[in-house]
Amino acid sequence: MRGMTVLAPPLNNKYRYFALVLIAATVVTFSSITLNYRNALNAAENSLELMGLGIAVSLEATLSRMQHDRETLFTDIITGGQWEGIAFLALCDGQGLTLLHSNPHLRNRRIADPQIREVSSKGTPLHAYETLGTGEKVFLMYFPVHIPGESGRSGASRQMVLKLALHTYPAEKIIRQAGTQAGLITLLLGGLWLTYYFLLKTMKHSDAMARVISEREKMAVLGEMASILAHEIRNPLGSIKGFAQYVSEQSEAARGNRARVKESLDTIVSESNRLELLTDDLLSYARPERVITSRFELGPLVHEVVSSPEPPGGRGGEFSCAVSIPEGLRMTTDRDKLKQILLNVVENATAALQGGKNINGRITIVAEPADSAAVRIRITDTGRGMDPETKKNAFQPFFTTRAKGTGLGLAIVKKLTESLGGRVELESDVKLGTTVSVVVPAEYRGLQGK
Numbered sequence: 058m059r060g061m062t063v064l065a066p067p068l069n070n071k072y073r074y075f076a077l078v079l080i081a082a083t084v085v086t087f088s089s090i091t092l093n094y095r096n097a098l099n100a101a102e103n104s105l106e107l108m109g110l111g112i113a114v115s116l117e118a119t120l121s122r123m124q125h126d127r128e129t130l131f132t133d134i135i136t137g138g139q140w141e142g143i144a145f146l147a148l149c150d151g152q153g154l155t156l157l158h159s160n161p162h163l164r165n166r167r168i169a170d171p172q173i174r175e176v177s178s179k180g181t182p183l184h185a186y187e188t189l190g191t192g193e194k195v196f197l198m199y200f201p202v203h204i205p206g207e208s209g210r211s212g213a214s215r216q217m218v219l220k221l222a223l224h225t226y227p228a229e230k231i232i233r234q235a236g237t238q239a240g241l242i243t244l245l246l247g248g249l250w251l252t253y254y255f256l257l258k259t260m261k262h263s264d265a266m267a268r269v270i271s272e273r274e275k276m277a278v279l280g281e282m283a284s285i286l287a288h289e290i291r292n293p294l295g296s297i298k299g300f301a302q303y304v305s306e307q308s309e310a311a312r313g314n315r316a317r318v319k320e321s322l323d324t325i326v327s328e329s330n331r332l333e334l335l336t337d338d339l340l341s342y343a344r345p346e347r348v349i350t351s352r353f354e355l356g357p358l359v360h361e362v363v364s365s366p367e368p369p370g371g372r373g374g375e376f377s378c379a380v381s382i383p384e385g386l387r388m389t390t391d392r393d394k395l396k397q398i399l400l401n402v403v404e405n406a407t408a409a410l411q412g413g414k415n416i417n418g419r420i421t422i423v424a425e426p427a428d429s430a431a432v433r434i435r436i437t438d439t440g441r442g443m444d445p446e447t448k449k450n451a452f453q454p455f456f457t458t459r460a461k462g463t464g465l466g467l468a469i470v471k472k473l474t475e476s477l478g479g480r481v482e483l484e485s486d487v488k489l490g491t492t493v494s495v496v497v498p499a500e501y502r503g504l505q506g507k
Contacts, residue, residue: 097235101228109198131159144222151177298329356382376418409440443485
């Protein structure tokens, strides 16, 4: 696959540093939120456990003091509201037989609860969570109790298991508060990221506008210098060119060393043409661009470029040019500038074919919609291609690999394309050829500070 060069400014390091700081702050904050939420869960469970233990110890003491009328004790506790948050109470023996229950209908029933057997055998409290038939989640405390007289002998006692169910909503308040805090902090972080996004866009836009202003100031100075230089060069060039052509014509009738004189004079004409081309390119590159838009069809414009007169130095060689443009593809932009862009790229492709020892080379021009708002024009040649260093500097002013090139062709292409609000992409590999893609908005709406 060919390597691609896209002309786009790199992201400034200050944006990266700001992003890294924000990412670090986000990681630290979310770690803190997670830790805080886990602590809230532990605190809620600990509060339920302490509450259950406190009630269980108190009930054990009450049951030990009461010798009679125990049957209504649990019911009276629930209805009297002695302890807030109790869902139900049950007293079971080690085999799961319910001796007392806050619901009288559930007394003298045997239940298969492995926690009861475990607490009865080990003599240590356990706690768990359970969802009732009503769908409510409750906290269960299994507590071993010793009640005198339950064994049938005076003064003796046997181990029972107190099963205490507590509503979880009082403890869930702690969890809800932690969740609310986590939500607010998350919203704050989201706001910071949103602020960073808009700040990034603003800073990038500001930097882009600063670059545009700086470039325009440089181009204004360069334009003034180029105008003076071009004016000073044009005047003697006109005289040299005219005189050389006149002498060349007169030498046709001369005798003796006529061929040698004509060869020298032809060289003067050729070099004068080259200097004239250089001044034209210099003026074109330095001149501030004024976009004059019109509505036109792209196909005829491309055919004008292909059938245009030969560039300086001629196109020579045997090669073909294929054009593929969708019929009716229309654009609203500066037609003359787009034509100049395509002329320069085609001239470069022609030179690449001449220098690439490709006797039967080929140039292909393909246009297609790049997206809903832009048109991509690809000019591909089968010439010598570019090495990485050449590709890197291809758009730099005055950089050329041609013996008589001005080094301004692709620099002018970049400048004119950007003046139309577009971009240039370059793909090239040595011996495989080159593709220059010109992407231009289908509807020119002025520069937006890219």
